[in-house]
Amino acid sequence: MLDSFLSDLGLLIYALLIVAVALQVMLKRRPVGVTLTWLLLIFALPLVGIICYQLFGERYLGRLRAKRARLMEAKYKQSVHLFDQSPHVVKQSCSDVAEPLNKLTRRLLGLPILSGNKLHNFEDSLETLKQLTADIQQAESTIYMEFYIVQQGGLVEPLLEALADAAKRKVNVYLLVDSVGSSEFLKSSASAQLAKAGVKLVEALHANPVRMLLQRIDLRLHRKIVAIDQQLAYTGSMNLVDPRFFNQQRGVGQWVDLMLRVEGPAALNLQAVVAYDIEMETGEALIEQLDLLAATEPVGQQRMQIMPSGPGIFGDHIIQLLLSSLYLAKQQIVLTSPYFVPDESLQMALVTAASRGVEVNLILPARNDSFLVRYASHSFYQQLLDAGVNIYKFNGGLLHTKSLLIDQQVALVGTVNLDMRSLWLNFEVTSIIDDQAYAADLNRIMLRYLEQSTLINAIAWRKRPVYRRLLENIVHIVSPLL
Incomplete structure (x- = not known):
């Protein structure tokens, strides 16, 4: 009888712990995808989810x-x-x-x-x-x-x-x-x-x-x-x-x-x-x-x-800068990033830009040093390709440049990857350069990258093996946490 009582008590404490951590997740205002992913992980794998959330879920500066x-x-x-x-x-x-x-930068910082x-x-x-x-x-x-x-x-x-x-x-x-x-x-x-x-x-x-x-x-x-x-x-x-x-x-x-x-x-x-x-x-x-x-x-x-970003004084305003830049584009967007796991707002901004006739060129490394990031990145490609975004795979090494060129007029160059860690967690810095000559030189570099890149064929991409699509979609579920 005592064993049964202790067992029931243990289950009750375990259930209360799961509920408590779930409430902790919901009390924080985050992008919906991030919140749902944490909840899914906590309820599907409670012990793993609770430990991971306590280690990685809160932005404790100390x-x-x-x-x-x-x-x-x-x-x-x-x-x-x-x-x-x-x-x-x-x-x-x-x-x-x-x-x-x-x-925007003056108002924020x-x-x-x-x-x-x-x-x-x-x-x-x-x-x-x-x-x-x-x-x-x-x-x-x-x-x-x-x-x-x-x-x-x-x-x-x-x-x-x-x-x-x-x-x-x-x-x-x-x-x-x-x-x-x-x-x-x-x-x-x-x-x-x-x-x-x-x-x-x-x-x-x-x-x-x-x-x-x-x-x-x-x-x-x-x-x-x-x-x-x-x-x-x-x-x-x-x-x-x-x-x-x-x-x-x-x-x-x-x-x-x-x-x-x-x-x-x-x-x-x-x-x-x-x-x-x-x-x-x-x-x-x-x-x-x-x-x-x-x-x-x-x-x-x-x-x-400059726009420094990160927890503390400078804040996580970089997402506002990137979104504003993408929506301001009228003719062309050229974007490079070694790790491409955008949140829903950035993905939609790129799709919307291409849909309204802006030439959108993404230059990403053909080979990546992270298995999860590689497949999470691939899970975003189909929607982008369907909207008319040009995705180029750079073959000259691991392209680590983080840059954004808008209408060959304004350039953003810095340390920010297009993933949740850079956008919300890391201490980063971005330079905003308003100069035609600099933009022309950056465009020259982008053209050199394109010379070493292969354009992804949208029809061929749709025909990739079923197991790859399944793996991409599985990894996509946890992409808000990468």
Whole structure:
């Protein structure tokens, strides 16, 4: 009788736990697909669903980091006010496409669009590493860097040596790296040597079994930024790796990236983002050490605005920026992303654009390093192809560039993948560039990608094997969680 009572009590507690977690899911306002997927997982596989939700379902920043975010909010608003006093602030965009995006970003974050910049695209990662090393060697006062992945090997070695040398000559050097993405580097002798040389190495979003109970382990620092002397910066899709040695065991070829070199007033904005991220981790008030009213001399005429995104101060506004861009397109959309698992709103924006006569070109890697993402991505293709979207499979390696070109006028270049993690969880940064010459150069790069790509035939795609369609649809069910 006692055994029966304990068994019934256990079942009751188990049922109450399932109901409690289900209510926890429904109390959060999320996209409907995400909520339904979590509920399906919790009721179909209760133990797995409950554990996964507690680990990945809530955006726990952690108590200390959340407290810092609240304290830094006032500081952020003050900094934005100073940025707005720059003589390089542009009140009116060059194009009709850029103006709504400018207004959106200013309304959401307060960050202005700045002129006086000189922008250069680096489409060859080796050339990026060489130029970045040379710029580090010329640094005089500050080097702020943050990357998701840092991996030794190849041309990364002389770059790390240049960082150590800069620290030895009293340049203030910070290197912020993600705990998960750069776990091997953080354990290496190279990181110890950098610290010994005076480089301030900071581990972002530290992950261990204890912290899994206090914050999500998949909230990741996915930004890639280098900022030097408040006058020069880099941002884009490239991690601090040499593609000849990075992830070669995956069999997807070398990663193909795009990095943007920024000279001029916009570089200070990017340096301020890194300063905020370092303060979020360490509490060190770096933003006060930047001269936000510095009379930076213009080095060009190109206009640029940035949108940081992620939990905390900057918010998850990137989805609004992407949707606005897609709906503003009148003639052409060219989009590249290594991981394409859009939410319903982005999928519909692409379908709607093609349906109203906009030429929509998606350039995605033919081979991907994630089994789930590959099949989840394929599950979206049929609706896009039926609407007239052109889907190109890039054969020249793993295309890692994250870019959006609208009507060959306005460009978005940054770190955001088209998946739920980048849109809602990761700390990301996107550059909004309102310049005809830059758009033309980005279009040149897109054409080079297309030369190495194969267009998917809509009729042939519909005839793919039944088992593949079944697998895609099964994975599609959990796509809101990828």
